Amino acid sequence: MAEAKTVHSPALTYFSMISLLTLCPPFVILLWYTMVHADGSVLQTWDYLKQHGVQGFIDIWPRPTAIAWKLIACYAAFEAALQLFLPGKTVEGPISPCGNRPVYKANGMQAYAVTLITYLSLWWFGIFNPAIVYDHLGEIYSALIFGSFIFCIFLYIKGHVAPSSTDSGSSGNIIIDFYWGMELYPRIGKNFDIKVFTNCRFGMMSWAVLAVTYCIKQYEENGKVADSMLVNTILMLVYVTKFFWWEAGYWNTMDIAHDRAGFYICWGCLVWVPSIYTSPGMYLVNHPVNLGIQLAIYILLAGITCIYINYDCDRQRQEFRRTNGKCLVWGKAPSKIVASYTTTSGETKSSLLLTSGWWGLSRHFHYVPEILAAFFWTVPALFDHFLPYFYVLFLTILLFDRAKRDDDRCRSKYGKYWKKYCEKVRYRIIPGIY
Numbered sequence: 381m382a383e384a385k386t387v388h389s390p391a392l393t394y395f396s397m398i399s400l401l402t403l404c405p406p407f408v409i410l411l412w413y414t415m416v417h418a419d420g421s422v423l424q425t426w427d428y429l430k431q432h433g434v435q436g437f438i439d440i441w442p443r444p445t446a447i448a449w450k451l452i453a454c455y456a457a458f459e460a461a462l463q464l465f466l467p468g469k470t471v472e473g474p475i476s477p478c479g480n481r482p483v484y485k486a487n488g489m490q491a492y493a494v495t496l497i498t499y500l501s502l503w504w505f506g507i508f509n510p511a512i513v514y515d516h517l518g519e520i521y522s523a524l525i526f527g528s529f530i531f532c533i534f535l536y537i538k539g540h541v542a543p544s545s546t547d548s549g550s551s552g553n554i555i556i557d558f559y560w561g562m563e564l565y566p567r568i569g570k571n572f573d574i575k576v577f578t579n580c581r582f583g584m585m586s587w588a589v590l591a592v593t594y595c596i597k598q599y600e601e602n603g604k605v606a607d608s609m610l611v612n613t614i615l616m617l618v619y620v621t622k623f624f625w626w627e628a629g630y631w632n633t634m635d636i637a638h639d640r641a642g643f644y645i646c647w648g649c650l651v652w653v654p655s656i657y658t659s660p661g662m663y664l665v666n667h668p669v670n671l672g673i674q675l676a677i678y679i680l681l682a683g684i685t686c687i688y689i690n691y692d693c694d695r696q697r698q699e700f701r702r703t704n705g706k707c708l709v710w711g712k713a714p715s716k717i718v719a720s721y722t723t724t725s726g727e728t729k730s731s732l733l734l735t736s737g738w739w740g741l742s743r744h745f746h747y748v749p750e751i752l753a754a755f756f757w758t759v760p761a762l763f764d765h766f767l768p769y770f771y772v773l774f775l776t777i778l779l780f781d782r783a784k785r786d787d788d789r790c791r792s793k794y795g796k797y798w799k800k801y802c803e804k805v806r807y808r809i810i811p812g813i814y
């Protein structure tokens with residue numbers, strides 16, 4: 381594995397890896413407990429833990445039950461079947477560091493539509509009540525925590541004994557291999573791409589499914605859905621719809637094209653996305669805030685605008701790359717840098733770097749509307765508690781770190797061309813500030 385994984389100092393890298401490995405699982409449970417059983421109040425959970433200590437924490441950690449495993453297994457099998465069998469256009473991913481070009485079946489939007497229609501129909505026709513998912517949420521997260529850990533061990537072993545492509549290998553350190561992963565494109569057989577399953581069809585899909593679940597739970601409890609919940613659910617669904625609309629584009633991003641399949645990305649998508657990303661909606665189930673029609677519409681419009689700008693940034697970059705720079709960016713011919721680089725197999729290739737449009741404002745401007753959109757689907761919770769805003773805070777830290785990781789990776793890939801890009805587009809994320 382030739383890619384340098386330690387962007388930060390080795391001490392900080394190990395500290396953050398060990399911290400995330402050990403702290404994320406209990407955090408997921410504490411967040412769920414606070415949202416569902418402690419009124420969303422961190423202080424209430426804190427008081428409980430102060431009084432009852434470690435035993436109190438063990439007591440609130442739900443054991444994975446048979447129903448939780450069944451729900452997860454049905455959902456995972458359904459999504460895997462859709463991924464395998466729904467028709468879709470064949471698309472190629474970007475050239476990998478070892479010079480491979482992975483091939484995918486683009487059927488994400490179809491899978492998304494079939495999933496939501498099936499889920500809502502099961503509820504509508506009285507076959508399955510999504511409120512059951514909410515009622516067993518703690519057990520489901522607990523099962524996901526343990527199940528996904530075992531799955532990451534499987535990925536580690538597979539990477540050692542049966543890698544799917546030459547884009548794999550060990551760093552020589554077991555913790556780094558487990559945490560960052562061994563394989564870039566692990567597959568089962570020729571067609572079942574594991575990262576498409578974990579990141580898109582399980583993780584991102586669960587976000588939409590849970591957003592709908594929270595809405596239905598509030599309806600079942602109160603006989604109506606508060607406007608705050610509606611704004612939250614609509615914005616999250618618009619965001620996830622945008623994701624699946626653009627899923628083939630996602631296969632060109634860092635998550636798929638650069639991050640290997642290990643704990644960081646796979647455990648994150650299997651556990652962190654369904655629990656933390658959906659958490660503002662989880663909070664709203666028991667807090668039916670009434671915003672009033674005018675405020676609700678303002679928040680909705682602001683959120684949709686941010687999601688659109690985020691989409692347009694990604695679209696602009698991909699359109700520019702797809703047409704080899706022969707497109708219009710904001711109505712004009714794009715300004716660009718032709719950057720050459722060497723693959724790990726020693727071949728020289730070139731890429732185009734866009735320096736106008738959104739990509740001329742800052743090198744990662746698209747993270748600004750991404751963070752603002754998250755703020756807008758959280759703000760219907762108003763400001764009684766901090767915890768619903770945890771995802772916004774987490775996302776801000778994640779994306780600022782990601783911008784640094786991406787800049788460092790691009791600097792080592794493109795050398796002097798990246799330096800030229802940085803001279804032309806000086807700010808990393810927020811134009812004029814950072």
Ligand code: NDP
Pocket residue numbers: 474632633634635690691694697701731732733734735739743744746747750775778782786790793
């Ligand atoms: P990007 O889409 O920003 O892709 C980064 C890559 O694009 C770089 O590694 C480089 O790859 C290429 N690139 C960089 N600058 C340019 C340029 N000027 N012109 C052309 N290509 C360039 O990756 P992300 O994965 O960070 O973001 C994708 C989307 O996912 C965004 O909308 C982001 O907001 C969202 N996201 C959401 C997260 C969440 O948890 N909610 C987390 C992360 C991302 P190359 O080697 O090909 O040159």
